[in-house]
Amino acid sequence: MTPEIKIIHQLAVNEIFEITSTTESDLKAWVVNGQYxxxxxxxxxxxNRATSFELDFKHSDILHASLANDCNRFAQAAIESMWSVGKVDKLPKSTGWAAVQMYYSAFFAAHAILRIYGRACTQLEPNHVNKVFEIASATQFDDGVSSIESGFYFSLISNGEIKFKKLKESHADTWSSFSTLLTWLIDNISSTTGLGLHKSDAITFLSEIKAIIHSSGAAKGNWLSQIRNKVNYQHSHGVWFPYKFALHNNEAVLRNAEWLKEPKSFDLGVSHNDISKLYSVSNTILSLMYQLMKYGYERSGKVSVPLTNGTFRLVNQIQVA
Known part of the structure; x- marks a missing residue:
């Protein structure tokens, strides 16, 4: 494990790697259970409807287990999405669906990384927010509000509280939340324990990821989402037959096991064509997710039931195959 990963991991919520219960609760279920x-x-x-709320919890075990389960679920989806990338029979230059799969691998990995640091982007339905409003009304904390809006919410755990704030766009705002996390990590690495050189390398690495997801004026850090949309809806970049104007090396971008390397193995140079850059940054984000989870899992003695039965069972199956 590289020193940079160990430094970045110091800021994680370690409790999510220590879940020994078999509960299948996720963050949505935790909200509905009303233990706050x-x-x-x-x-x-x-x-007159609320679009944010703050909850105080005394018992963190189920909340951390819920985050761990969500993190595990997204990690599995991220790994399987990348592993599904490959050549299409009789269409060796086809990379359209591969580009979409690479995007979703990075998107799911970003969701998992958010949860490692006590953050989440979650779709809350009426039954979820109605439970919060029920508790607010019963304790006279509704303050005349008529209801809480359902929708896509960002949440953050801090000092025995979890704060929820409604967002607008599930993809763009997830990337914005991920970008904000990168900024927070960069700003707080100085408080970690480690050699100054390793801290500097960690900051440089995270800064490179942040810069590339903000490419081409992507203010919310959703450059990958913009490329996915162009590939998926405009059939651009020569990734679909007859592959006109393709600038990428199709053999290179169809490799599906590169994320098992260290996160810094990929060239994040901005001079690449879009598809090659998508390949590099998606593998970088997936590798970062995997290495953070692997280090946290091993550091905690591999006691995590969700990760043992989920992400690392999947990885073992892939590596054995």
């Missing part, structure tokens, strides 16, 4: 109180009164937004 309001830490602040609701604030009305449009139509």
């Amino acid at each position: 109180l309001m830490s602040k009164k609701l604030v009305p937004a449009a139509k």
Whole structure:
């Protein structure tokens, strides 16, 4: 394990690697279970409905288990998406679906990484937010608000509280949340334990990821999403038959096991064509996710039931095959 991964991991929520229970609870289920109180009164937004709320929890075990289960689920999807990349029979230059799969691998990996650091982007349905509103009303923390809006929410655990704030776009705002996490990591690496050189290398590495996801004016850090949309809906970049104007090496971008290497193995130079750059950054993000999870899992004595039965069972199956 590289020193940079060990440094970046120091800022993680270690409890999610120490889950020994078999609960299948996820963050949505935790919200519905209602094992919390309001830490602040609701604030009305449009139509007198709240779009944010803050919860105070005394018992963190189930919440951490819920985050661990979500993290495991996204990690499995990220790995399987990348592993599914490969040549299409009789269409050796076809990379259209491979590009989409690489994107989703990075997208799912970003979700998993967020949860490693106590953050999440989650779709909350009416039954989820109605439970929060029920508790707010029962404890007189509704403050005249008529309801809480359902939708896509960002959440952050901090000092015995979990704060939820409604977002707008599931993909763009997930990448924005991931970019914000990268900034937070960069800003807080100075507080970790390690050699100054290794801290500097970790900051440089994270800064390179942040820079590339903001390529071409992607203000929310959703450059990968923009490329996915062009490939999927405009059939651009020569990834579909007859492959006109393709600038990438199709043999190179169809390799599906490169993420097992260290995260810094990939060239994040901005001079690459878009598809090659998509390949490099998606593998980098997936590798970062895997190495952070692997280090956290091993550091905790491999006690995590979700990760033992999920992500690392999947990885073992892939490597044996």
